[in-house]
Amino acid sequence: MKYIVLLGDGMADEPMEELGDKTPLEAASTPRMDALARQGQLGMVHTVPENFHPGSDVANLSVFGYDPDTCYTGRSPLEAASMGVELGPDDVAFRLNLVNIIPQYGRLYMADFSAGHISTEEAGELIGALQEELGGDQFEFHAGVSYRHLMVWKGGKDQLEFTPPHDITGKSIEDYLPKGDGAEELMHLMNSAQLLLHNHPVNQARVKNDQAPNRWEKNSASPGQSSPPST
Numbered sequence: 313m314k315y316i317v318l319l320g321d322g323m324a325d326e327p328m329e330e331l332g333d334k335t336p337l338e339a340a341s342t343p344r345m346d347a348l349a350r351q352g353q354l355g356m357v358h359t360v361p362e363n364f365h366p367g368s369d370v371a372n373l374s375v376f377g378y379d380p381d382t383c384y385t386g387r388s389p390l391e392a393a394s395m396g397v398e399l400g401p402d403d404v405a406f407r408l409n410l411v412n413i414i415p416q417y418g419r420l421y422m423a424d425f426s427a428g429h430i431s432t433e434e435a436g437e438l439i440g441a442l443q444e445e446l447g448g449d450q451f452e453f454h455a456g457v458s459y460r461h462l463m464v465w466k467g468g469k470d471q472l473e474f475t476p477p478h479d480i481t482g483k484s485i486e487d488y489l490p491k492g493d494g495a496e497e498l499m500h501l502m503n504s505a506q507l508l509l510h511n512h513p514v515n516q517a518r519v520k521n522d523q524a525p526n527r528w529e530k531n532s533a534s535p536g537q538s539s540p541p542s543t
Contacts, residue, residue, distance in 0.1 A: 317375060321368045391462050397454050404468035408453070408461040410435055411477050419484040425477035426459045434514050435459060445508055446501065469494030 324337050331339040359374040360366045361381060369387040370380045378384075388405035392398075399405055412424040427435075432455075439455040447453050454462040472495055475488035490498045509515055 406463040410459040
């Protein structure tokens with residue numbers, strides 16, 4: 313038997329004053345969803361275990377029947393599996409986001425966690441440049457889709473602390489930079505990447521066209537897995 317699973321991830325949104333303090337979902341006309349509710353079965357399910365951050369990566373594992381307690385080590389190994397990137401037992405995978413950071417009052421602020429929803433083609437050129445200039449035996453850069461990409465640190469550190477860029481939109485990034493064993497090496501790599509990307513033709517063209525230029529921000533780090541988690 314085949315199933316169609318539709319996940320309204322973030323669909324509830326937030327109440328808006330112009331909608332009478334209703335969320336966009338509450339205010340929307342949803343006759344087909346209403347019909348499914350009337351004719352189907354409704355229920356509630358707890359998809360995120362108590363000791364996990366409530367994110368779509370953890371919740372989606374639960375929806376598909378996996379136990380996050382036994383197989384979840386972070387978002388990045390899932391990204392690697394979806395991209396066909398094989399990870400060795402000592403590899404650490406990092407979600408790599410292209411973001412837009414702006415200077416203001418002597419600090420750097422997260423202006424856009426998606427770099428203006430950069431195109432996959434443009435992003436591929438930037439990630440390719442990172443691989444050519446900074447990649448090698450220790451670090452590998454793999455292009456994904458739009459602003460979402462992957463970095464693999466061979467024999468890397470796996471006890472670092474990160475903050476997802478989408479959690480700090482409009483905030484100074486200085487308080488949310490990598491922390492823990494290995495953070496210094498990553499900071500050096502990120503600074504090198506910023507210098508490289510700043511002068512890249514893709515970014516220069518985006519600035520000229522009044523689009524958000526790109527920097528590089530790492531998301532969660534996770535121990536490597538050679539294959540997707542299985543039940």
